[in-house]
Amino acid sequence: MSAGSPNTTLSLRSRRLALAPWLFLTPAILMFVIYVIAPIFQSIWVSFYEWDGLGDKVWVGFANYIELVDDDRFYTSLKNNFIWLVLYMLAVPAGLFIALFLNQKVPGMRLYKSLFFFPFVISQVVVGLVFSWFYDPSNGIIALIFAIWDGSPPAILADERFVTYGIIAAGLWPQVAYCMILYLTGLNNVSPDQIEAGWLDGAKGWRMLWYVVLPQLRPATFIAVVVTVIGALRSFDLISIMTQGGPYGSSNVLAYYMFETALSEYGYRMGYGAAIAVVLFLIMMVYIMVFLRRMYVQEKEGG
Amino acid sequence: MFPRPIEKSSVAAQYAYRGALPIALIIWLLPLLAVVMTSFRSAGDINAGNYWGWPTEINVLENYWAVFNNSPMGVFILNSVKVTVPTILLTLTLSCLAGYALAVYKFRANLFLFFVFIAGNFVPFQILMVPVRDLSVSTGLYDTVTGLVLFHAAFQTGFCTLFMRNFIRALPFELIESARIEGVGEFKIFWHLAMPLVRPAIAALAVLEFTFIWNDYFWATVLVNGQHAMPITAGLKSLNGQWIAQWHLISAGSLMAAVPPVAMFFLMQKHFIAGLTLGATKG
Numbered sequence A: 001m002s003a004g005s006p007n008t009t010l011s012l013r014s015r016r017l018a019l020a021p022w023l024f025l026t027p028a029i030l031m032f033v034i035y036v037i038a039p040i041f042q043s044i045w046v047s048f049y050e051w052d053g054l055g056d057k058v059w060v061g062f063a064n065y066i067e068l069v070d071d072d073r074f075y076t077s078l079k080n081n082f083i084w085l086v087l088y089m090l091a092v093p094a095g096l097f098i099a100l101f102l103n104q105k106v107p108g109m110r111l112y113k114s115l116f117f118f119p120f121v122i123s124q125v126v127v128g129l130v131f132s133w134f135y136d137p138s139n140g141i142i143a144l145i146f147a148i149w150d151g152s153p154p155a156i157l158a159d160e161r162f163v164t165y166g167i168i169a170a171g172l173w174p175q176v177a178y179c180m181i182l183y184l185t186g187l188n189n190v191s192p193d194q195i196e197a198g199w200l201d202g203a204k205g206w207r208m209l210w211y212v213v214l215p216q217l218r219p220a221t222f223i224a225v226v227v228t229v230i231g232a233l234r235s236f237d238l239i240s241i242m243t244q245g246g247p248y249g250s251s252n253v254l255a256y257y258m259f260e261t262a263l264s265e266y267g268y269r270m271g272y273g274a275a276i277a278v279v280l281f282l283i284m285m286v287y288i289m290v291f292l293r294r295m296y297v298q299e300k301e302g303g
Numbered sequence B: 001m002f003p004r005p006i007e008k009s010s011v012a013a014q015y016a017y018r019g020a021l022p023i024a025l026i027i028w029l030l031p032l033l034a035v036v037m038t039s040f041r042s043a044g045d046i047n048a049g050n051y052w053g054w055p056t057e058i059n060v061l062e063n064y065w066a067v068f069n070n071s072p073m074g075v076f077i078l079n080s081v082k083v084t085v086p087t088i089l090l091t092l093t094l095s096c097l098a099g100y101a102l103a104v105y106k107f108r109a110n111l112f113l114f115f116v117f118i119a120g121n122f123v124p125f126q127i128l129m130v131p132v133r134d135l136s137v138s139t140g141l142y143d144t145v146t147g148l149v150l151f152h153a154a155f156q157t158g159f160c161t162l163f164m165r166n167f168i169r170a171l172p173f174e175l176i177e178s179a180r181i182e183g184v185g186e187f188k189i190f191w192h193l194a195m196p197l198v199r200p201a202i203a204a205l206a207v208l209e210f211t212f213i214w215n216d217y218f219w220a221t222v223l224v225n226g227q228h229a230m231p232i233t234a235g236l237k238s239l240n241g242q243w244i245a246q247w248h249l250i251s252a253g254s255l256m257a258a259v260p261p262v263a264m265f266f267l268m269q270k271h272f273i274a275g276l277t278l279g280a281t282k283g
Helices: A005-046 A063-069 A072-088 A091-102 A109-121 A124-135 A141-148 A163-188 A192-200 A205-216 A218-234 A237-242 A254-262 A270-302 B011-028 B030-040 B043-047 B060-070 B073-104 B110-122 B126-138 B145-169 B173-181 B186-197 B199-214 B218-222 B232-242 B247-267 B269-276
Strands: none
Touching: A005 A270, A005 B073, A005 B110, A005 B126, A005 B145, A005 B186, A063 A270, A072 A163, A072 A218, A072 A254, A072 A270, A091 A109, A091 A163, A091 A218, A109 A163, A109 B011, A109 B030, A109 B247, A124 A141, A124 A163, A124 A237, A124 B030, A124 B232, A124 B247, A163 A218, A163 A237, A163 B269, A192 A205, A205 A218, A218 A254, A218 A270, A237 A254, A237 B232, A254 A270, A254 B126, A254 B218, A270 B110, A270 B126, B011 B030, B030 B060, B030 B247, B043 B247, B060 B073, B060 B247, B073 B110, B073 B145, B073 B186, B073 B199, B073 B232, B073 B247, B110 B145, B126 B145, B126 B218, B145 B199, B145 B218, B173 B186, B186 B199, B199 B247, B199 B269, B218 B232, B232 B247, B247 B269
């Protein structure tokens, strides 16, 4: 046995250990770069061109972004995104409310919980179709309610004043279900000792919820807020199904306006569409950074 | 337990609670119940405006048969299966490998790569739309099932890698260490030691991804044009244009689109919720 052999085996092993993760990672990195990372940069690059998707690209510098500043439809979409963001947040307390209502141990509770969760599992296309029909002024359920008092029902999806709120209400239905399931899981893990201590201290109802339970539900609240923000900014399916941004662009949001500009009968303006997408991306980046920061802190603490 | 267990309340309150449960459920699921009811109605009822009253006849078979016969619904469903199943297999393969690497090995770019996967998972689809569509057109994958599968698999790798990495991290690392000391090769450790232990994570991701991919509408619209490759979500939208106000058919079609993910959820409920609520309990 030579004295060098443990060293060579060690270095061979450490070299193998250094190479192995990259072999495991290569397929995923390759796919992710081709379909996710590179397209982000390509979109930013395309946003400086005028391009119909087929012919030659024409460099226009910041012209697309300058056009955005004067585009009323862009502002309408931005404003609607803001309304979405604010009202979508209702899903968080509503989800908590239903979770508290359902957090009991009576026979059949498991089934009740799953049935309450249903709206999240079905496609938004189906949700959009169902609510379009609900809102139909000639024979929807809204019409039925108004008929009780002989009133004429509002045409929610054809009225610029109501349309965005109508679509958000449809979107809230599955989103509340999502937040509910997050809170139900969170409530399962609330420490019984602290609740017991709360009882002994005379905390009840709201005070108990606010001072004892909610602090323990913080991780669930954080995830619920993150997924709700992402959901609000991603809103596309319901708008495409229910109104296609109408009437007169009044229910548009950035995600749908981008699609409409780049890929519909309104013209194939890829460059301008990409510029809208970049704005949406930057807004989303704020939230992504907040999320990553938290993950980073957790990683450092958890080791 | 919070709120206070109902068993500790008065008998009256307990009965009130048990009575309130089904009522709340019916109100909550009213949209779905209405769709189910409508899918049973006859065209006569629909034309007469009888949407909410008792149906004059139950036309279950007729309506569903009509949907299958007069529309390419069968093709749409088949396309959705052809997109969903290979996507799950591919994305799980990629993310098991990548998640394992990020969980087990220490190397400098580790945390950076992990964060890239997480961040990529949250980006708005629109920032990817133009280049991905362009790439699909230039490689001949536009308007094909394969094109959809490749994109979905790549994009979902972000979320699945995050999930896998955290799951594998929680496994006892000593197992891997001792296998290494025994001289077992790295890939063998991954395959024979780690993979059997991550089965619950694979199950959770498989059901979650099934619903995500099955319900996708955006990419089905952007990357597919013809009915031959169209998944059910985009197909339903196109049928909605043809069947104006024929709500009994639209309802029946909607239910066909909704049943597979709902069934998946019911069969694998525990795994589904475990996957969805990742991170909602600790941290």
